[in-house]
Amino acid sequence: TMLFCCKYGKVVKSWDILPYLPRSIAKIFILECDRRGRVWIGVDDVGPLIFDPETEQFRFIHLDEEYLDVHCFCELADGTMMIGSEKGLYAYDDSMGDHAKKVSDIDRQLSIPIIFALHQDREGRLWVGTFGSGIYIFDSDNKLLRQLSYQYGFPTNEINQILPDAQGNITWVATREGLVRVSNPLGSLTNDESEQPWQCYYYHRGIPTDNMRA
Numbered sequence: 504t505m506l507f508c509c510k511y512g513k514v515v516k517s518w519d520i521l522p523y524l525p526r527s528i529a530k531i532f533i534l535e536c537d538r539r540g541r542v543w544i545g546v547d548d549v550g551p552l553i554f555d556p557e558t559e560q561f562r563f564i565h566l567d568e569e570y571l572d573v574h575c576f577c578e579l580a581d582g583t584m585m586i587g588s589e590k591g592l593y594a595y596d597d598s599m600g601d602h603a604k605k606v607s608d609i610d611r612q613l614s615i616p617i618i619f620a621l622h623q624d625r626e627g628r629l630w631v632g633t634f635g636s637g638i639y640i641f642d643s644d645n646k647l648l649r650q651l652s653y654q655y656g657f658p659t660n661e662i663n664q665i666l667p668d669a670q671g672n673i674t675w676v677a678t679r680e681g682l683v684r685v686s687n688p689l690g691s692l693t694n695d696e697s698e699q700p701w702q703c704y705y706y707h708r709g710i711p712t713d714n715m716r717a
Contacts, residue, residue: 504529506544506554523561524549526570535576537584545573551586551595551603565602566593577621577629585629587618592631608645615660622665624674630688632662638676640688649689651701658683658703664717677715681705 504524508516521527526549533545544552551564551573568590575587586593586603591610595603610616613633620632628648631639637652637660651657659680666675676683682704690700706713 504531504546506531506542508556518554518559518561520544520546520552520554520561523552523563525563532573533575535578537578538582543576543584545576545586547572549573551576562601564595567605574619575621575632577623579623579629580627585621585623587621587631589617591616592618592621606645609639609641612641612647613639620662620665620676622667622674624667625671628688630665630674632665632676634661636660638662638665651685651688656699657701663715666717676701677717679714681710681713682715 504520506518506520507514521529524546529549530547531544532547535543537543540556542554542556544554546552548570550566550571553562553564566588572589573586574589577585579585582596584595586595591613592606593603594606609631613631613636615633615635617634618631619634620630622630624630627643629641631641633639637650637657639647640649640651642648653660659678661679662676663679664677667673668675674685674688676685683701684704685701687700704710
């Protein structure tokens with residue numbers, strides 16, 4: 504499995520990541536850059552890997568289970584990197600060496616802890632998007648503030664990606680049932696679709712497919 508650096512559509516450098524992984528079969532699922540310029544690599548059925556472009560060094564980060572799918576990363580305001588996996592949430596900072604820590608007080612509040620998306624909004628709330636139980640929104644003390652799920656009128660429980668707009672006022676959610684614009688995540692829930700704190704964009708509104716990846 505290769506990591507490529509491209510410029511103007513051309514490959515300028517490449518690295519083989521297999522020598523740095525605990526197994527010889529790997530597929531990169533996600534790439535994320537932190538504020539230090541390091542590249543975080545989520546590898547299916549393996550775990551997370553950090554690449555430092557300045558030193559060109561790789562470092563594998565161990566989770567509490569071997570060979571987990573890593574689907575997403577989110578760097579918090581304090582520099583902690585949150586890691587979303589097929590079996591829950593992990594947190595990492597450089598003081599932890601080569602091992603990330605399980606965030607058990609969040610995991611036990613997730614009915615299905617298969618995490619595909621993470622986002623910290625400008626109020627410091629952590630959004631956890633899952634495959635099967637929608638979005639959970641936590642405060643800085645990991646207290647659950649709101650669950651956005653099909654049970655409460657959200658269009659789907661299958662979340663692919665969560666991203667804010669440039670101003671941080673609106674959060675866009677890519678789901679397997681279209682694109683969702685969330686303007687007020689803690690707003691009152693109602694049976695009136697026009698007054699819901701989100702708006703949905705489906706195939707019949709001009710989107711070419713309902714399955715939005717990002």
